Amino acid sequence: MTLTDWPTITDELAHLDLITDPTGVAKLSLDYYHFSPILEKKLQDKRGNLVIRPVNESEVLQIAKTCVKHKVPLTVRGAGTGNYGQCIPLEGGIILDTTKMNQIRWIKPGLACVEPGVKMAAFDKKAREIGWELRMAPSTYRTATIGGFIGGGSVGMGSITYGQLRDRGSLRAVRVVTLEDEPRILELRGDEVQKVNHAYGTNGIITELEIPLAPAHPWVELIVVFDEFMTAARFGQALGDSDGIVKKLVSIHAWPIPSYFTALESYLPKGKHCAFVMIADYDLEPFQDLVKEYNGQVTYQKTPQEASKGTSLLEFTWNHTTLLARSIDPNLTYLQTFYFTLERVEQMYHHFGDEAMIHLEFLRFHGKAIPAGLQLIRFTTEERLNEIIRYHEEQGAGIANPHTYILEDGGRKVIDLDQVCFKEKVDPYGLMNPGKMRGWLEREKA
Amino acid sequence: MTLTDWPTITDELAHLDLITDPTGVAKLSLDYYHFSPILEKKLQDKRGNLVIRPVNESEVLQIAKTCVKHKVPLTVRGAGTGNYGQCIPLEGGIILDTTKMNQIRWIKPGLACVEPGVKMAAFDKKAREIGWELRMAPSTYRTATIGGFIGGGSVGMGSITYGQLRDRGSLRAVRVVTLEDEPRILELRGDEVQKVNHAYGTNGIITELEIPLAPAHPWVELIVVFDEFMTAARFGQALGDSDGIVKKLVSIHAWPIPSYFTALESYLPKGKHCAFVMIADYDLEPFQDLVKEYNGQVTYQKTPQEASKGTSLLEFTWNHTTLLARSIDPNLTYLQTFYFTLERVEQMYHHFGDEAMIHLEFLRFHGKAIPAGLQLIRFTTEERLNEIIRYHEEQGAGIANPHTYILEDGGRKVIDLDQVCFKEKVDPYGLMNPGKMRGWLEREKA
Ligand SMILES: Cc1cc2nc3c(=O)[nH]c(=O)nc-3n(C[C@H](O)[C@H](O)[C@H](O)COP(=O)(O)OP(=O)(O)OC[C@H]3O[C@@H](n4cnc5c(N)ncnc54)[C@H](O)[C@@H]3O)c2cc1C
Ligand SMILES: Cc1cc2nc3c(=O)[nH]c(=O)nc-3n(C[C@H](O)[C@H](O)[C@H](O)COP(=O)(O)OP(=O)(O)OC[C@H]3O[C@@H](n4cnc5c(N)ncnc54)[C@H](O)[C@@H]3O)c2cc1C
Numbered sequence: 001m002t003l004t005d006w007p008t009i010t011d012e013l014a015h016l017d018l019i020t021d022p023t024g025v026a027k028l029s030l031d032y033y034h035f036s037p038i039l040e041k042k043l044q045d046k047r048g049n050l051v052i053r054p055v056n057e058s059e060v061l062q063i064a065k066t067c068v069k070h071k072v073p074l075t076v077r078g079a080g081t082g083n084y085g086q087c088i089p090l091e092g093g094i095i096l097d098t099t100k101m102n103q104i105r106w107i108k109p110g111l112a113c114v115e116p117g118v119k120m121a122a123f124d125k126k127a128r129e130i131g132w133e134l135r136m137a138p139s140t141y142r143t144a145t146i147g148g149f150i151g152g153g154s155v156g157m158g159s160i161t162y163g164q165l166r167d168r169g170s171l172r173a174v175r176v177v178t179l180e181d182e183p184r185i186l187e188l189r190g191d192e193v194q195k196v197n198h199a200y201g202t203n204g205i206i207t208e209l210e211i212p213l214a215p216a217h218p219w220v221e222l223i224v225v226f227d228e229f230m231t232a233a234r235f236g237q238a239l240g241d242s243d244g245i246v247k248k249l250v251s252i253h254a255w256p257i258p259s260y261f262t263a264l265e266s267y268l269p270k271g272k273h274c275a276f277v278m279i280a281d282y283d284l285e286p287f288q289d290l291v292k293e294y295n296g297q298v299t300y301q302k303t304p305q306e307a308s309k310g311t312s313l314l315e316f317t318w319n320h321t322t323l324l325a326r327s328i329d330p331n332l333t334y335l336q337t338f339y340f341t342l343e344r345v346e347q348m349y350h351h352f353g354d355e356a357m358i359h360l361e362f363l364r365f366h367g368k369a370i371p372a373g374l375q376l377i378r379f380t381t382e383e384r385l386n387e388i389i390r391y392h393e394e395q396g397a398g399i400a401n402p403h404t405y406i407l408e409d410g411g412r413k414v415i416d417l418d419q420v421c422f423k424e425k426v427d428p429y430g431l432m433n434p435g436k437m438r439g440w441l442e443r444e445k446a
Numbered sequence: 447m448t449l450t451d452w453p454t455i456t457d458e459l460a461h462l463d464l465i466t467d468p469t470g471v472a473k474l475s476l477d478y479y480h481f482s483p484i485l486e487k488k489l490q491d492k493r494g495n496l497v498i499r500p501v502n503e504s505e506v507l508q509i510a511k512t513c514v515k516h517k518v519p520l521t522v523r524g525a526g527t528g529n530y531g532q533c534i535p536l537e538g539g540i541i542l543d544t545t546k547m548n549q550i551r552w553i554k555p556g557l558a559c560v561e562p563g564v565k566m567a568a569f570d571k572k573a574r575e576i577g578w579e580l581r582m583a584p585s586t587y588r589t590a591t592i593g594g595f596i597g598g599g600s601v602g603m604g605s606i607t608y609g610q611l612r613d614r615g616s617l618r619a620v621r622v623v624t625l626e627d628e629p630r631i632l633e634l635r636g637d638e639v640q641k642v643n644h645a646y647g648t649n650g651i652i653t654e655l656e657i658p659l660a661p662a663h664p665w666v667e668l669i670v671v672f673d674e675f676m677t678a679a680r681f682g683q684a685l686g687d688s689d690g691i692v693k694k695l696v697s698i699h700a701w702p703i704p705s706y707f708t709a710l711e712s713y714l715p716k717g718k719h720c721a722f723v724m725i726a727d728y729d730l731e732p733f734q735d736l737v738k739e740y741n742g743q744v745t746y747q748k749t750p751q752e753a754s755k756g757t758s759l760l761e762f763t764w765n766h767t768t769l770l771a772r773s774i775d776p777n778l779t780y781l782q783t784f785y786f787t788l789e790r791v792e793q794m795y796h797h798f799g800d801e802a803m804i805h806l807e808f809l810r811f812h813g814k815a816i817p818a819g820l821q822l823i824r825f826t827t828e829e830r831l832n833e834i835i836r837y838h839e840e841q842g843a844g845i846a847n848p849h850t851y852i853l854e855d856g857g858r859k860v861i862d863l864d865q866v867c868f869k870e871k872v873d874p875y876g877l878m879n880p881g882k883m884r885g886w887l888e889r890e891k892a
Contacts (some may be wrong), residue, residue: 110663110728131577135690162689169690169732191735212690212728215661217556241813243608244581244615244658282556282658286615289637367687367815 033085064183078148116147139318159363176204223300240369337373338398415439479531510629522647524594562593585764605809622650624872669746686815692726783819784844861885
């Protein structure tokens with residue numbers, strides 16, 4: 001490895017917004033990898049050399065040119081809220097922070113076009129002015145960027161209706177800057193976007209995205225509590241399957257998970273299991289009938305106006321559940337699981353008992369509402385964690401492992417040839433977020 | 447049976463809008479029962495004695511009082527487009543035609559309140575002014591009434607997203623006039639509405655309905671053709687399962703069914719199987735990628751503006767398919783089938799060949815997109831028809847038999863105790879649409 005000439009690089013890019021002080025760079029080198037004790041050990045010392053915050057595509061192009069010229073690694077960073085070290089530079093280099101590229105190009109019914117650094121909640125505020133909102137968003141909605149969600153996220157509120165980010169239609173078009181000898185701007189549309197969708201920024205810097213929107217219903221936020229966990233889980237499935245009830249969030253928590261939600265203590269009776277939901281306000285009446293059918297008890301109900309003021313229930317769900325639980329018990333970690341069926345949920349509930357506290361998020365998977373899990377795991381050793389994963393997989397559950405920073409080892413398990421081939425084209429020197437794509441590493445070995 | 451004193455009855459109601467001439471009464475005594483050769487024989491001679499067209503609830507109340515006083519049967523009629531003789535009076539009596547009760551009480555985001563005689567297309571025109579539309583509607587949308595759809599219908603365009611009329615949430619509240627000794631007005635809300643939902647007007651005259659609405663997307667209408675029938679069917683399932691594509695209609699037709707659509711001849715190549723779909727215009731791009739994946743060919747595409755002018759593709763789907771086919775070959779009849787799976791569709795396709803031409807409508811059934819069939823059957827004998835039904839049922843398909851006018855024998859098969867008990871209360875003399883509810887007939891026998 002040749003030594004990188006940082007003074008020259010910094011000079012070349014001096015007209016841009018640079019961060020060079022080590023504390024600043026350190027802060028922008030990390031994400032929420034520490035949810036995993038495995039990743040924590042591996043990633044805590046990783047740092048970039050230089051952070052740059054471009055304000056537009058032409059500045060991105062200049063950065064790309066400099067990176068290629070000096071063969072320095074480039075890692076794109078949105079808000080840095082990823083959980084698997086997606087934006088942590090394994091081999092140092094430049095960190096391209098997109099947060100200043102936060103222009104909304106246009107919003108029209110059903111579709112919008114944005115720069116990658118637009119924050120999701122800020123976007124929705126604008127979109128709601130014409131009656132629309134994002135189809136799906138993570139629980140980091142208030143801080144995370146749209147580009148980061150596409151680059152490293154997968155599902156969130158809204159997924160109970162619109163499925164996953166990887167589904168056809170969830171992303172319509174992207175502009176990407178390449179790291180070829182002569183960096184270019186490419187536009188990918190339709191199915192072509194899968195080449196860069198959820199690729200951890202390994203094959204192109206996204207500078208613009210076209211995304212679909214959903215009608216912005218007035219969402220009522222409710223908590224419903226149940227005596228039995230499996231009744232709560234069945235209620236979640238029934239709500240997911242209720243075609244006559246428009247909803248955005250169906251999140252189920254086995255006791256003692258609710259005990260970690262201290263801010264909501266008065267709504268969460270001791271020992272009870274709970275559902276956190278968002279329901280279109282005009283569908284409250286059938287929703288209440290469903291609650292009655294499952295002997296649930298509504299303990300909390302906020303109108304859309306009230307909900308938009310205080311803390312949204314969203315911030316107790318998805319991976320915020322893990323965040324809140326870990327703030328009380330740092331020994332906790334988590335898993336991401338496609339149970340697919342309630343039978344499997346029940347089996348795991350009994351099998352692991354207190355070691356794996358079940359937190360379900362219902363989402364649409366190829367058209368069907370299924371229970372997915374973000375179980376809280378009482379961490380002991382890496383071996384035991386792997387044993388738990390293996391057991392789930394043996395029983396037919398799918399695990400999207402959050403304890404690896406390798407793209408393919410997390411979710412899809414298989415190498416995505418389209419993405420590897422695209423990387424060959426747009427990043428021939430393997431400069432983008434090096435070390436994250438197994439398909440590329442194996443190609444380098446071969 | 448005592449003789450009915452028609453002169454006195456007519457006198458009592460003389461201030462209302464009456465039709466007494468036999469041709470007028472005959473016309474308003476029948477519906478589209480003739481799609482079934484079995485029902486045709488049984489029902490063609492049935493007639494009411496008197497048609498009344500009330501303009502409001504208080505007139506309905508007067509009619510109810512007269513019916514109870516004289517113990518004359520009362521059959522409610524909307525537009526009379528039912529297919530099972532739902533509104534054909536088996537024992538004569540008064541026909542209460544709702545078409546003059548066509549006031550829209552209010553429309554607000556997500557919900558509306560209407561009188562029963564409001565026509566669906568007329569309603570949508572109004573609702574679209576504020577960006578909303580009916581969640582589901584039959585292919586008789588232009589002529590049928592909302593009250594009649596609730597009283598005798600079940601599914602239609604929109605069902606691929608919002609499920610069936612019988613699903614919780616599809617009907618929110620009703621006001622009904624009873625035929626008690628002292629007729630009353632009752633309001634049913636929430637799950638309670640199931641007491642009168644799809645009851646063929648046997649247990650209360652609905653005078654007002656509260657119904658949920660859907661965001662009115664701009665729907666593009668398309669025809670896609672395929673070489674293989676099962677590819678078309680799989681395409682339909684995939685579209686139904688595509689959470690990222692907002693749609694309203696997924697209708698699949700095996701050749702030779704398209705040959706009956708003479709008005710669309712130029713878009714329907716000979717021997718090819720076709721899909722008729724409605725897609726939200728902002729989702730056309732992913733839709734086209736899906737078409738490509740299944741090697742389909744788009745032969746027809748109308749923008750929402752164009753579609754709203756000419757004949758909608760809707761009027762080639764659902765039971766309009768049967769209507770058009772029968773206009774060319776009156777020997778055809780049909781079945782209504784829940785195949786549930788494509789495997790079963792394929793098996794039936796091969797098993798019956800030309801005798802049962804497969805027409806699928808995809809709809810959501812408890813949260814899952816499933817293929818339902820309105821197969822065209824080449825009718826020979828009643829025995830053979832029953833044999834075909836039996837075979838389907840033996841193979842696990844559900845048949846909603848359109849060859850019976852008995853409520854329970856059509857769809858649900860089982861007696862709905864809630865509905866029978868409610869009838870006991872609101873129609874103690876069994877005057878409402880007599881002879882249609884098996885649960886009541888058996889109770890009378892016992
Ligand atoms: C408490 C908590 C809750 C969470 N809940 C959810 C959840 O509900 N659902 C979910 O999916 N995730 C969730 N996450 C993970 C994460 O917050 C989201 O995926 C979020 O959308 C990431 O956005 P970001 O801006 O922080 O991206 P970053 O973490 O900055 O980046 C993510 C990845 O995208 C790449 N990237 C970013 N911008 C670009 C670009 N312009 N071009 C190319 N690549 C780019 C980065 O290189 C990185 O690999 C959660 C995380 C936490 C800590
Ligand atoms: C070509 C064709 C296509 C069709 N397509 C579909 C389809 O896609 N989906 C579908 O579900 N159906 C379909 N149908 C059947 C029918 O058109 C619909 O169900 C339609 O909604 C019925 O409305 P209507 O006003 O004609 O009702 P009617 O036929 O007049 O009445 C239907 C039933 O409701 C009762 N009723 C009517 N008004 C009231 C009231 N105010 N109170 C109490 N009871 C009442 C009547 O007594 C009767 O039993 C089709 C029929 C035809 C001929």
